[in-house]
Amino acid sequence: MSDNKKSSGDYLVGYRKPPRQTRFTKGRSGNPAGRPKGTPNFTTALERALSEQVVVTEGGQRHTISKLEAAVKQLVNKAAQGDARAIQQLLSVKSVIDSAPDEPGRPSLTMIESDILLMKRITERIRHTKPDEGPDVAHA
Numbered sequence: 001m002s003d004n005k006k007s008s009g010d011y012l013v014g015y016r017k018p019p020r021q022t023r024f025t026k027g028r029s030g031n032p033a034g035r036p037k038g039t040p041n042f043t044t045a046l047e048r049a050l051s052e053q054v055v056v057t058e059g060g061q062r063h064t065i066s067k068l069e070a071a072v073k074q075l076v077n078k079a080a081q082g083d084a085r086a087i088q089q090l091l092s093v094k095s096v097i098d099s100a101p102d103e104p105g106r107p108s109l110t111m112i113e114s115d116i117l118l119m120k121r122i123t124e125r126i127r128h129t130k131p132d133e134g135p136d137v138a139h140a
Contacts, residue, residue, distance in 0.1 A: 050066065050071075052066065052067050053066060054067055054070055076090065
């Protein structure tokens with residue numbers, strides 16, 4: 001045996017073979033202070049916070065609504081009272097919503113028009129190209 005390896009019964013201690021009594025025990029982490037499992041990212045934490053329920057009083061009646069809905073109501077109410085910053089924020093949000101597709105998964109009208117234009121260009125290129133001129137044609 002070499003000088004840097006010691007024998008512990010039948011087990012050799014050396015490179016990548018630590019002594020058995022100093023190894024990590026099964027079921028115990030080598031990094032116990034590491035990141036906790038299930039830590040939410042910013043998007044998840046924001047969605048959870050905005051979906052929490054709060055009790056608001058409107059017109060003398062109590063209602064339970066989400067924090068997102070409460071924030072939207074506050075923004076609209078401030079804009080209705082004439083708060084210039086709230087009006088500006090409300091109009092910018094409204095323009096984004098108006099430019100977005102009506103239904104999830106349904107493309108907007110401008111996207112359809114650009115797709116039609118692209119398809120026309122592709123068909124024109126195919127019609128004006130000879131079969132042996134195309135870059136994708138493989139010769140057998």
